[in-house]
Amino acid sequence: MCSGDTHSSDFSQLKLIVQKNCAISDANYAGNYALCIYLLKMRELFRSKHDYKLTDPLPQKELGNWISEQEKNWESLENTNFLPLILNQQTFDPFDNHTINTILNPYDLVYSAGFGRFGKPSFFLGKIRKKYNQHNLTIIISDIEYARDLSDIPASLLEHTILIREPSVRRVLWDKIESTNWNKQNTSEHNPLKKALASYEFSDNAEHALNNMTRTEIDTMILHEQGEALAGRQLEPEWANMLNDAGRSKAEIIIRAVRDLLADCLITLPTLLENHHTLALYGYFSHFSGMRKTLFPMLDKAYQHWQTHNTLQPLNHAISTGQKHWLNTATQLLDIYQTQHSQWHKHIGNLESTIICH
Numbered sequence: 636m637c638s639g640d641t642h643s644s645d646f647s648q649l650k651l652i653v654q655k656n657c658a659i660s661d662a663n664y665a666g667n668y669a670l671c672i673y674l675l676k677m678r679e680l681f682r683s684k685h686d687y688k689l690t691d692p693l694p695q696k697e698l699g700n701w702i703s704e705q706e707k708n709w710e711s712l713e714n715t716n717f718l719p720l721i722l723n724q725q726t727f728d729p730f731d732n733h734t735i736n737t738i739l740n741p742y743d744l745v746y747s748a749g750f751g752r753f754g755k756p757s758f759f760l761g762k763i764r765k766k767y768n769q770h771n772l773t774i775i776i777s778d779i780e781y782a783r784d785l786s787d788i789p790a791s792l793l794e795h796t797i798l799i800r801e802p803s804v805r806r807v808l809w810d811k812i813e814s815t816n817w818n819k820q821n822t823s824e825h826n827p828l829k830k831a832l833a834s835y836e837f838s839d840n841a842e843h844a845l846n847n848m849t850r851t852e853i854d855t856m857i858l859h860e861q862g863e864a865l866a867g868r869q870l871e872p873e874w875a876n877m878l879n880d881a882g883r884s885k886a887e888i889i890i891r892a893v894r895d896l897l898a899d900c901l902i903t904l905p906t907l908l909e910n911h912h913t914l915a916l917y918g919y920f921s922h923f924s925g926m927r928k929t930l931f932p933m934l935d936k937a938y939q940h941w942q943t944h945n946t947l948q949p950l951n952h953a954i955s956t957g958q959k960h961w962l963n964t965a966t967q968l969l970d971i972y973q974t975q976h977s978q979w980h981k982h983i984g985n986l987e988s989t990i991i992c993h
Contacts, residue, residue: 653758657783660785664755664785673785689806751786758783776853804849827923831848834913882980889968893961900954936949937949937953
């Protein structure tokens, strides 16, 4: 970058290129989302681009017109190659995160490019609010979004850098809160999100409570990504190859869930328990769903036991058991990937019932 000024021509060009790559990704992969998820993601992308607050009602007619415009624009971008980034009059592969960030970070800018669920490419350009080193990892927290795609990934690990996108964290939390407010069926007194909302006193000052909750969630996400890094030392580089080859399959969902569970048993949950961070534990279990919950019923039972009997011993036991179980399971998945050749997707997809940790 020739200038750190975000109004400079260099920055304007960079922003346009990254946003173009975001549009190319969305044009080619948005169809993979279920319709309801797609509309929710489009709504939040519209909110982000037009600077509406999370609590602001969106103008429905303007939103509908904007979605139509985006979809029309995407038609011309299908099957288009991603553009190289131009920095200091040089061109760079858009997935060369390390080199690009070496140039951008001194100007308090952060860039990321990677692949999300079902292989969707994801691009992001933002402003750095905080950057520090911890446990041989660089941790970056961004607070302004200059370019993003539909994926909206709140936390990611890129080589030795953890990137936390604070606005995305806030959106994820707000979506959970709105969903809880709308869903009156789950009235259990042990519902973790409802307990968290009561503890943060959302009913008194929602904005202040959301700020506090976001800070706690960011800390938990950093722990998870540290767990991902630790797991990666034992599983990479072959794990990344397996995930890339999984495509849009049930095998990919299982692979991601097993890695997440291993990371959380290695770092996230032991740290939260050691620090007696009750609010963070409520936050963690409010997100504990899908394949992770299906594969690890022992952890859910341990949470319920904690709530009913006010003892953490079953949680500690579940985490200790999970460390061994999920490392062994991850090793098993890699062995299938390396030995079953063209049938490996099918074998892993059929493993669900046999790798459950009861």
